[in-house]
């Protein structure tokens with residue numbers, strides 16, 4: 001008898017997972033609670049809703065997110081297919097008409113003979129032992145939270161407080177010094193420190209206090225923990241809040257002046273290679289343009305290149321390194337694969353990619369095939385690798401795809417050629433990998449209607 005995979009959540013991740021399961025010849029029951037229930041951010045009854053921006057970010061395949069999109073194309077992603085079918089001009093980015101995009105996804109899934117869409121809240125584990133995929137996203141309903149709570153009571157988080165991450169190459173080493181507070185670290189020092197004198201600190205504070213902030217929508221209101229306040233909130237409490245908080249200089253002596261500076265910005269290594277660095281304690285709700293402007297007033301960061309901006313927002317996600325196995329299964333209940341943003345990735349493209357692999361592996365397990373992982377030098381593999389335990393990482397944070405997640409490039413490659421080198425390695429690696437595993441193509445939709453009705457949700461968008 002043909003096996004059925006239950007997939008909870010008809011967002012980007014759940015849609016990809018469903019298409020992988022039918023590519024494997026399995027039946028799918030896709031649970032989507034809309035339109036009976038909407039999360040506070042979802043509005044459109046269609047599947048694959050883009051809750052905020054309509055952009056899938058850069059199309060440049062020599063950027064990490066561009067490369068991930070290219071890989072998704074090779075892997076037969078339904079999200080990429082629909083985005084290309086419904087794209088709107090957006091310069092170097094890939095953007096879609098959000099209504100048409102979701103309608104295209106809905107049409108592709110709802111017209112597939114092997115996919116049953118149940119417009120119900122997923123509130124119980126399906127009977128039996130067959131694999132299931134949980135892809136209910138950053139605003140998963142309470143029913144899913146309580147299902148997960150049974151297995152991961154202390155490893156389910158409800159908001160992100162993300163500090164910006166910058167590339168090492170973009171920092172001015174002459175203005176920074178390496179040291180740990182009171183020399184407590186191992187070796188020469190684990191932190192890069194950007195020292196500020198009185199004048200520089202005042203200038204930074206002024207820029208911070210004048211900067212634009214995001215206006216939270218009601219569901220985005222976060223009750224901040226005192227230990228995790230946005231830096232602009234701390235700045236408003238007076239200069240000493242920052243100088244005694246995340247910018248405290250105690251225990252640090254600037255070797256150039258022999259003195260303790262007025263304040264410091266500390267940067268902590270994000271990856272083993274030291275190619276990306278985290279601005280410690282700099283979680284913020286400033287807008288992205290304001291972050292670029294304000295943080296570049298920090299001496300040494302004038303030309304900083306940000307691989308991630310700071311944020312604080314509602315986001316349900318798992319402490320993946322603790323609770324998921326390498327194939328995104330709950331260790332405590334291995335029939336359940338976790339897909340999309342809930343697993344600890346961040347962003348539309350990343351959620352789609354991660355959902356695709358959750359669906360691929362759930363399907364393989366249902367067919368008694370061994371699960372597989374894309375190689376770590378591909379964007380898909382690097383992203384999945386981020387969800388694994390990592391030596392020295394104290395706190396797991398969700399991440400967008402970025403080259404800092406990749407293994408180091410072999411040899412010394414000039415900065416301007418690194419994107420091209422990554423692209424070449426990743427495409428070769430992914431193709432070799434796909435030849436070595438049974439990865440069935442998605443195939444065309446057998447029920448494609450040659451003359452669709454454009455006004456109906458059941459119709460394709462063009």
Ligand SMILES: Cc1cc2nc3c(=O)[nH]c(=O)nc-3n(C[C@H](O)[C@H](O)[C@H](O)COP(=O)(O)OP(=O)(O)OC[C@H]3O[C@@H](n4cnc5c(N)ncnc54)[C@H](O)[C@@H]3O)c2cc1C
Nearest residue numbers: 009011012013033052053122136137141340341347348351
């Ligand atoms: C407010 C907000 C704005 C964002 N903006 C952006 C952005 O601009 N760009 C970007 O790249 N990323 C953005 N993200 C991050 C993230 O990439 C997206 O949320 C992305 O849509 C996640 O994909 P997903 O498939 O994991 O979840 P979703 O796309 O959220 O899909 C989950 C689906 O599950 C359904 N669901 C939830 N609970 C249940 C249940 N119990 N039973 C059945 N169905 C259920 C939901 O209705 C939804 O359709 C944003 C996130 C949030 C919260």
